[in-house]
Amino acid sequence: MNYAMVRRLILKDWYLNRWLIMASVPAGLASLAIVLTGKPVAFLLCIILLCMIIIGVGAQLAMATTINERKEQTLAFVMSLPVSWREYTAAKILANLILFLIPWLPLTAGALCVLLLPGATRGLVPYTAIMSVEMLITTCLIVVAGIITESQAWTTVGIFCSSLGLNVLGYVFAHLRGISRYMWGAQVHWSPTAWFVLIGELLMVPLLLGLTFFVQSRKTDFL
């Protein structure tokens, strides 16, 4: 594996998507600030905006770095460079992951910090962490769909399904006894159920990305 080449391809994706990433951080922080107004509706608005920004960035990033590269015929240019498909796939996965983490990390940290402010419902911390990681998985799923299918239609289906899945899983997790019992409490309580879900989610990330490598390695045509 030519790591220098992978790094250059990641930097290329950063350069081409830098405005989206850089704009998402202040936008996300601004939506977090809404909750500080203390109004009940502000909390709901903050969650909706934050989810929209995080999921939107992930979906747009996957579309721009995988589907658009094929649609706009820039893939031929990239593949004319001294790069193998293994390096290309590694670069795409890492670029999406790293670029997504740039807004995801501060916004997730910000959301958790807001929940730790005096008077906030601290019991929501585990659930918020779980749903934040779920959004990371959602992005990974979209990236996987984009890289493997190379199809705008299938990636759009991936975006739709993963967004739907986020809502369904959010509902399911919120109703798990080990989570729901402590969710509205004044203290943070990491139950075994919450840990189990969180660790399971975190394991999904390398599993999905490994699956992408496996499928890509079996392809015979790349252009």
Added chain:
Amino acid sequence: MSDICVRFTAVSKKYPHFLLDNISLELPAGSILGFIGANGAGKSTTIRILMGLVRQDSGAVEVLGHSMPADQAAAKQKIGFVSEDMRLYGAATLAWHMSFVASIYPDWNQAYADKLVRRFDLKPQQKIKGLSHGQRVKAALLLALAHQPRLLVLDEPTTGLDPVARREVLAELMAVLADEERTILFSSHNTLDVEQISDRIAFIDRGRIIDFADKESLLDRWRRLRLVVPATAALPHLPGIVEVGGSDRLPVLTTSQFDPSVLSLCTDRGATVQAVDTMTLEEIFVANVQSRRELQPA
């Protein structure tokens, strides 16, 4: 490393509606191959296999001593590639592309790149999306040339260019030819462009190489003969006849195996040779394809 720059050995690739069938060809270092075929003949598939972007079902491909597609990253270090369906990033400037490509190839020649910028009348700070089609092709050619590749693969680069841009691109290619070490594969369905720059010609049709020869020998052995055959004489049987046109009395024969002895063969049989016409590459290509298609209908 061998002197053979590109070697295809019995390469096949099957798609649902297309078969690239048993392609074998060798391209010595320093040669310029004009790769001619109609749309859908298999030019781009062959080039994609050469570049390691498509894996052949069978056969072996060796480029600059590297096995493809396994060793494609190493091979592409010395390949410059420009394709008609290749685009640069619209949101980025040419300067960014130049610095990106320069960071990848150790042999990037900035002075030559700057020279090409001036010669092609490009503006490095201009975004690619603001360039015309001709300028985009020139920009892609600049990026492919400035890292001084040993093999230049051009897949229909002049398609869609206006006459001025086409002339500029061809002129630069002619200048590149001065480097005798550089091997070029130039694919096109525009035979005029190919004829100008190539020293070898390969015709591909329906996934098969139907002719592969030196340009000069190809042009030398194809002729169109205009005969006068008296009523008492029969049309002479000549070698390599691919097409018979005209009338019984005034036949026009196209041969792929012309040599001066053909003329005496005609006169010996009582026919008079009115004219021996040379053929353009396009005429040769069309006659070749048509005769093969008549022999092997789809």
